[in-house]
Structure formats: C-alpha cells, structure tokens
Amino acid sequence: MRYALVAALMLSSGLAIADEGQWQPYQMPSIADKLSERGIQIPAKQLADLSQYPMNAVISLGYCTASFVSPQGLVVTNHHCAYRAIQYNSKKEHNYLANGFLASDQQQEPSAGPNERLYITEAVTNVTEKVTHDLSEEPLTRYQEIQQNSKQLIKACESDDNYRCSVRSYHNGLEYYLIKQLIIRDVRLVYAPPESAGSYGGDIDNYEFPRHSADFTFLRAYVGKDGKPAAYHEDNVPFTPKSYLRINANGVKAGDGVFAAGYPGSTSRYRLTSELKFASQWLYPTYADYYQRRIETIESMSATDADVKIKYAGGLASMANRMKKLNGLLDGFKATDIVGIKQQKEDDFLVWVNREDPEQAKVIENLEALLTEEQSAQQQNYFFTIAQSSALLDAAKKLYRLSLEKQKPDAQREQGYQQRDMKLFAGRLKRIDKSFAVAVDKMLWQQDIQAYLAQNNRVKALDSLLNQNLETELSAKLDGFYALTTLKDRKQRLKWMDAAPKQFETSSDPFIRMAVALHDTNMAHEKAMKTLQGKLSTARPAYMASIIAYNKANGWPVYPDANGTLRITYGMVDGYQSRDALYKQPFTRLEGLAAKHTGAEPFNAPQKILDAIAAKQYGEHKVSSVYADPRSWICRLFSCLDKPEEFNSVPVNFLSSVDTTGGNSGSPVFNGKGELVGLNFDSTYEAITKDWFFNPTITRAVHVDIRYILWMMDEVDRAENLLNELELVK
Known part of the structure; x- marks a missing residue:
C-alpha cells in the first residue's frame, strides 16, 4: 500500500510539476514557455529586470513581503506582517489591535517603530568565485574565510550608508549572490483593520480553508526632504518609488493564471531523507512542545492583564502560527508517506549517481556522517540553549559579546557586531520594553530552566550558577535576578553598549554576571558548530551539484531552496x-x-x-x-x-x-x-x-x-x- 501511494504521488508530481518552483528573477526567461501556458502575458525578460515594473515595486520588511501601491510611498502588506507596528502604537487608551486604525491624512500617520524597515532590492550579483576562491581545506579556517570574503564584499557594497547588502548562499553553498537593498528607515502606520477582521478565525482557521480574513494593512515609506532615506522625523516626506502596482479591481476568476513575487524564508526540498526523519521524529515534536508550553503560559498570564496582553500579542501570534505549522507538518507526515516518497526518489538518485559517477557516492556517505554529527550536537545543546531564554539574559550576552568584538578591527568582528549593525543593535535593545513584562519573562525562563534540570545533558558552567541543589528555591533565586538587575531600564541597557569587557567582568548585575560566566561555554559550542559548517561547506555543494545534474537529466525544475531572497x-x-x-x-x-x-x-x-x-x-x-x-x-x-x-x-x-x-x-x-x-x-x-x-x-x-x-x-x-x-x- 505504501509503495502504491508513493508511486501515485510521484506520478502526479511528474504530470503537474509545472507550477512548482520558487524561481530567482533572472531565471524567468528560461521558463517563459511555462509562464505563457499559464496565461501570464507580461514578458519574462521584464520580470527578470529588477529595475522594471512590477519587480521594482516588490519590497521586503525583513521578515515578510510588501509592495508599493501609490506614487506617495503607500505600501500594502498583511495585517499579521504589520502586527508589530500596530502593537507598537497600541495602548490601553487606544488599542489599535482591537479597534483598528485609519489615518485621516499623512500628518496623522504614526511611526511604525524604530526597528521597522523597508528593503528595496536593486541588484543581485553572482559572487560565487569571489566567495569560494582558494579556500582552505581546514574546516574552521574554511568557514572563517567564507565569512571574511563575504564581509569584504558587503563592505564594498555598502559604501553608501543608505544601502544594506548581504551575501546569500544558494543551493547549499554551491552558489553565492550579493544582494544590494535600499533601506527605508522611516516607516509609518496608515491603515489597519481591527484584529477581529484582520485575523478573523484566529488559530482555528489558521492554515485552513474556507477563510474570510482581512489580512491586510497599509504602511507608508518616508524619507528626508532631500529624497534620501532618513530616520523618523516629523519633517520627512513620503518616498517616491520608481514604480507602484496597478490594481485590477475586477480581480480574477477560477482558472486564471497568476504569479506572486516575494521573499520566501526557507524550504528543505533538497535535504536528505535522514534530515526529514530527524525533523519529523525529534526536531518538530520538540519545538511543538516548547511553543505549546509558552503559548499556554502567556495566554494564562495575559488573560487578566491588558498591558501584558498588548506587549505579548505579537509574540503570541507568531508562536501560535509556528505551532499550527509544526502540527501541520507532523500531521502531513502521517497522512502522506513523504519519508517514503523522498526515500524512493533518493534511492533512484543513488542508482543514477553510481552509474554516472561512482566516486560521488563517497561524497554522499560523508555528508550523511556529518549530518549525524550535526543532529547529535543539536540534541545535546538544545536544553542548555533554552535555559538561557530570558530576554534580559539574551541582552546581557549580546552586550558582553559586543564589548569583546569591539576589541578587534571592525572587518574582523562577527557579523551582527560590526559598526554597520549598531543602529539595529540599539533598536533591538530599545524594543525590549514593548514586548517584555518581568512576571512573564521570569515564568517562561523558569520553565525552561526546569526542563534543563530534568534532563541529562548538563553543562557545568550553568549548573554552578543555578546551584542545582536548590531546585525548590529556583523561583526565589530568579526573583533576585530581576530585582537586582539594571537591565530592565532602557537607558541602562544602552549604556552597556559603550562598556569595556572589564566593566562586565566586575559587574554585580546578576544577568551580566551570568552572561560572563556562560560566555566561554557558549563560544566553545559556537566554534564546534562553525567547524562542522566548514565541513558541510564542502560536502553539501558537492551533493547539490549531483542533484542538479540529475534533475536536469530528467527534465525536472532546478531552482534553489528558499533562503529569504526575492x-x-x-x-x-x-x-x-x-x-x-x-x-x-x-x-x-x-x-x-x-x-x-x-x-x-x-x-x-x-x-x-x-x-x-x-x-x-x-x-x-x-x-x-x-x-x-x-x-x-x-x-x-x-x-x-x-x-x-x-x-x-x-x-x-x-x-x-x-x-x-x-x-x-x-x-x-x-x-x-x-x-x-x-x-x-x-x-x-x-x-x-x-x-x-x-x-x-x-x-x-x-x-x-x-x-x-x-x-x-x-x-x-x-x-x-x-x-x-x-x-x-x-
């Protein structure tokens, strides 16, 4: 029965594969015939050109997609994507989450928050040769060289402070592209329906159909009077985009061809069957349990506190969405034998590899061994990682790391701690106030520590801090952390950005002391993972080269797994x-x-x-x-x-x-x-x-x-x- 289902699904996939694919824009001309078959009339060459309509109107929020819809910088996206902006402006006196918001004119449009950004992709350049040229065979050095080469490309790309650049891996390191994006730093809230419309049906209807959700919100991009991106200022003016989308008010009907453009996060379609088994048997169930516990705690604690409900609304919605997706994945694996489907396809691939290039089979064996090592490390480190989940401990760890990184030349610092990152770094520290309540943070952290204490993969540095013999007094011990820390205060958090390592190492603040005490262990784990990634940076691209050759030989689509790019x-x-x-x-x-x-x-x-x-x-x-x-x-x-x-x-x-x-x-x-x-x-x-x-x-x-x-x-x-x-x- 299982093999009949596998065969049927693989057959249906072969017959209807035309709609599969999250294509890079430059690939559009190569599938022009498929677009035409679907009734898509706009030229494929036009879609491949990021300087032309409509692609120059499609933008990123950094975590969702949006688009310009007017010459005055008006932007439309989902309600749930703009949730943080709505939450940021919601208070007990005017709860825009509950009641919705509409600015009567541009003067009434409030800031979406200091961390909100719009990213306009202007250029995507293949830099594979520059990233991978003459790399070391030693895994950790190889990893570091890839990072260093990427940082050099980024630095050259960001000669103008109005741009944010990144180097992204495609096909698991087989290719690298440099992405250049214009940053809009002043984003404002314009129009949002109430949550009862924007997420009508809530978690019950999430991932279901029929749906009746008004999941939309309008924002606006603002710039300085000189037309250049600038931080929020009341004198800023609406941004004029290169183009904006025309809206067909007649919509579409069944059978119409459509296309979508955006920034899909991640997919795993080229991953091995062993990785799917690990995800379905350990990773997804573990994360599902984790999110469910946090959701129940936050819902219980926000039921009687309106301020807590507003502060944790965004986080709760995000976790509920992840929870529903995890359950959907687990249910999907039960309903359809996807492991069997992937295993059959993988077996067919291995037959082809052994026939075409027997030496490549050894590469795949090596990759499997590295994946086993990676999965074991994930399991061993999981409870130690979640035991550090407090928002204030996370801030303390990052601040101490920043003080150490600042001892190096900027080019040698870890990404996220370079000078280019400081505005966003400070913005994240400021934003803590909008999504933090001591009682909730403490309860969530205590639950994670208790989960850590209940298992066997213990870490000496953490155990000595917790004094594991006093588990019954854990709540009182954590109360002391929150009572004695200064990190609850925004100004104090920001001051630590300029502190030297010695100030951290002699501090009496309990969260700072904990961050310092755990730093070496965290860095040892990070080094081990970087070394492993260095090994995988050889094995995965070699595997992907064979997969691509195999797909092409069978006439199947070849597009990279999603990685957050356009x-x-x-x-x-x-x-x-x-x-x-x-x-x-x-x-x-x-x-x-x-x-x-x-x-x-x-x-x-x-x-x-x-x-x-x-x-x-x-x-x-x-x-x-x-x-x-x-x-x-x-x-x-x-x-x-x-x-x-x-x-x-x-x-x-x-x-x-x-x-x-x-x-x-x-x-x-x-x-x-x-x-x-x-x-x-x-x-x-x-x-x-x-x-x-x-x-x-x-x-x-x-x-x-x-x-x-x-x-x-x-x-x-x-x-x-x-x-x-x-x-x-x-």
Whole structure:
C-alpha cells in the first residue's frame, strides 16, 4: 500500500510539476514557455529586470513581503506582517489591535517603530568565485574565510550608508549572490483593520480553508526632504518609488493564471531523507512542545492583564502560527508517506549517481556522517540553549559579546557586531520594553530552566550558577535576578553598549554576571558548530551539484531552496480535493464570513462589517459595481445569470497553486498582465509539508482578494483618502 501511494504521488508530481518552483528573477526567461501556458502575458525578460515594473515595486520588511501601491510611498502588506507596528502604537487608551486604525491624512500617520524597515532590492550579483576562491581545506579556517570574503564584499557594497547588502548562499553553498537593498528607515502606520477582521478565525482557521480574513494593512515609506532615506522625523516626506502596482479591481476568476513575487524564508526540498526523519521524529515534536508550553503560559498570564496582553500579542501570534505549522507538518507526515516518497526518489538518485559517477557516492556517505554529527550536537545543546531564554539574559550576552568584538578591527568582528549593525543593535535593545513584562519573562525562563534540570545533558558552567541543589528555591533565586538587575531600564541597557569587557567582568548585575560566566561555554559550542559548517561547506555543494545534474537529466525544475531572497512563483486560481468527497472551491464571499460569526473570539466580526453585509452594500461608493457584479467570477463559474441576486456578493479570500512558504506573507499576487489582484497570507493545512515535498494536487496558497480589500476601504472604513492614491484598472 505504501509503495502504491508513493508511486501515485510521484506520478502526479511528474504530470503537474509545472507550477512548482520558487524561481530567482533572472531565471524567468528560461521558463517563459511555462509562464505563457499559464496565461501570464507580461514578458519574462521584464520580470527578470529588477529595475522594471512590477519587480521594482516588490519590497521586503525583513521578515515578510510588501509592495508599493501609490506614487506617495503607500505600501500594502498583511495585517499579521504589520502586527508589530500596530502593537507598537497600541495602548490601553487606544488599542489599535482591537479597534483598528485609519489615518485621516499623512500628518496623522504614526511611526511604525524604530526597528521597522523597508528593503528595496536593486541588484543581485553572482559572487560565487569571489566567495569560494582558494579556500582552505581546514574546516574552521574554511568557514572563517567564507565569512571574511563575504564581509569584504558587503563592505564594498555598502559604501553608501543608505544601502544594506548581504551575501546569500544558494543551493547549499554551491552558489553565492550579493544582494544590494535600499533601506527605508522611516516607516509609518496608515491603515489597519481591527484584529477581529484582520485575523478573523484566529488559530482555528489558521492554515485552513474556507477563510474570510482581512489580512491586510497599509504602511507608508518616508524619507528626508532631500529624497534620501532618513530616520523618523516629523519633517520627512513620503518616498517616491520608481514604480507602484496597478490594481485590477475586477480581480480574477477560477482558472486564471497568476504569479506572486516575494521573499520566501526557507524550504528543505533538497535535504536528505535522514534530515526529514530527524525533523519529523525529534526536531518538530520538540519545538511543538516548547511553543505549546509558552503559548499556554502567556495566554494564562495575559488573560487578566491588558498591558501584558498588548506587549505579548505579537509574540503570541507568531508562536501560535509556528505551532499550527509544526502540527501541520507532523500531521502531513502521517497522512502522506513523504519519508517514503523522498526515500524512493533518493534511492533512484543513488542508482543514477553510481552509474554516472561512482566516486560521488563517497561524497554522499560523508555528508550523511556529518549530518549525524550535526543532529547529535543539536540534541545535546538544545536544553542548555533554552535555559538561557530570558530576554534580559539574551541582552546581557549580546552586550558582553559586543564589548569583546569591539576589541578587534571592525572587518574582523562577527557579523551582527560590526559598526554597520549598531543602529539595529540599539533598536533591538530599545524594543525590549514593548514586548517584555518581568512576571512573564521570569515564568517562561523558569520553565525552561526546569526542563534543563530534568534532563541529562548538563553543562557545568550553568549548573554552578543555578546551584542545582536548590531546585525548590529556583523561583526565589530568579526573583533576585530581576530585582537586582539594571537591565530592565532602557537607558541602562544602552549604556552597556559603550562598556569595556572589564566593566562586565566586575559587574554585580546578576544577568551580566551570568552572561560572563556562560560566555566561554557558549563560544566553545559556537566554534564546534562553525567547524562542522566548514565541513558541510564542502560536502553539501558537492551533493547539490549531483542533484542538479540529475534533475536536469530528467527534465525536472532546478531552482534553489528558499533562503529569504526575492523569488517569483506562478500558478492558477484553483480549488482542490482536500479529502474524500470534499472539494474546496477557490473563492469565499461575504455571506460565508457572516455565517461564521458567533460574537465570540475568534469569530467576532466587527459590527460595521456585519451591517454592511446585511445591507448588501456591495459597491455603492467610490468605485461602485467594481466589487460585486453578477456577471463576474461567480456567475462565470456557476452559470448563475438566471439568478444573479443570489450571487451578487464580494469575494473575500481565494486559492491558487502558486508555490509559497513563510516569508511570502504579504506577497503581491498578480494577474497575467502584472496587475495586483490579491495578497498572499497563508497556505492550506494539507500543503504545509510542501517545505519538504511539493505535491501539486493539494498544494494551495491562500490570498486576500483585492476586491475585499477595496470593499473594506470603501464601504466599511470610508478610506477615500487612500482610495484616491491607488491606480485602479478594470
């Protein structure tokens, strides 16, 4: 039975593989025929050019994707991507998370926070030869040389302080690219629906379909009066982007070709079967237990404290999302024998390798041995790592490390501790206040220490600090840490950025003392991992070279695993067979939202949305008849022209077969002409395992329909000032 399922899935993958791929923009011309087959009319060469529309309007938040939608620097992304900006501006007196926010004019747009950035990718350059030329055979030295070569490239790239550059590994170190991005440092909040709309359905609906989420928010980019990026200042002016997206107010219908552009975080499709087994048997269950414990603690402690609830809202939402994804991965591995599928594909690959290049089989054996070593180290270090989870201890560790790194020339410092990093370093220290409460931090830390004390991989340096014979007095001991530290105060934290190592080593602050005491052990672990990475920097690229040759020989797509860099993916608007006798249609509509409403979280839709639905206000204001048209997608799909009144509604969310993952949140979804028709915000539960294996029959991404966004702006919130900025086309 297992092998029949494996064969069936591999066959379906071969037949429908066209929509698989998180492609680098430069690869677009090589798949121009596939884009054309999907009805994507915009030239592939245009998509490959980052200086042209629409790619020069697609930007990164550093953790999500966004896009420019007006000549005045207006940006649209997901509500959950802008959560920190909304949280930053929320207080007991005006809780924008609960009530939403709309600036009536640009003067009313508040800062999204000192750490918020927009990154505009302007250049992507292959620097493989410069990074890998004449590397040492000694693993640790090899690792350090790769880092040093990368830092030199970055330094040359960042001759202008307005740019942030990075060197990213593709195909597990087979290739390296230098990414050059313009940084916008003044980001402001413009318009956000209330959380009850923005994350309607909450964790229950997360990764599910049908969905009815208004997962969108508008931000704005500001610069100095000279047009150059600058920190927040009341005199700054809106940024003028090189281009902004045109919005097709008619949206899309089932069967339409679409594509999405964004910054997907990470996938593991080229990883070995042994790595999948380790993830499914240890890594994912361990992390799931960890997040579940933290979620339960935070929810319990925030239930009676509004301030705690606001401070930990962003972190809680992030952990809940990770938790749902981990459970989805584990359930997916049970429902579909992905281990068996990957093992069969790997076995076929090994047969090919032994036939084409028998020596390469030894490289794979070496890689497997290194992976076993890496996995063992992860397990041994896990509890020691989480036992240092306090936000204040983390700050103390980084501050002490900074003092030591500053003793070196800037070029030799560890990345994250160079002069180029200091603004962000200080920003993170400042931001602690917005997401920290002593009681919560202490409880979470205490639980992690107790988990450490309950297992056998103990570390002498930590045990001597905790005095393991006093486990019953752990709570009182930690109370002393928080009572005696000065790190709770923002000014004191920032002062430590200028302190010398000796000041740390003679400090009486308990968190500082702990950071100093654990430093050597942490550095020893880091050195061991760097040495291992040095070994893997030889083994993985050699393995990937064979995988790429094998895929090409079989006519399969060759694209790098996601790594947080700009990618394009394409597909079509389509539903799917989720399980026996249950086919999920590609669109949801307003009536489904109202039907889900219970009045209690997470199905507590705002009354103004319910009122507009009940009154059938489907487009009577700014752009009437755009959102709901009995001759539009629903009737074309269901041939309902004889009863248009039953279907005259507004699409809310829709499905497509584009290939996305975490980091694609907020990605613009385009029609074939390159016009904005939606925002990516999720995947279906069945598709979560696509990070390891892309199954085209069930892999679907979930998008906010642009017609719902426009309807919310027009009929619900009367955001005429913003609608006037948009370029709407039909």
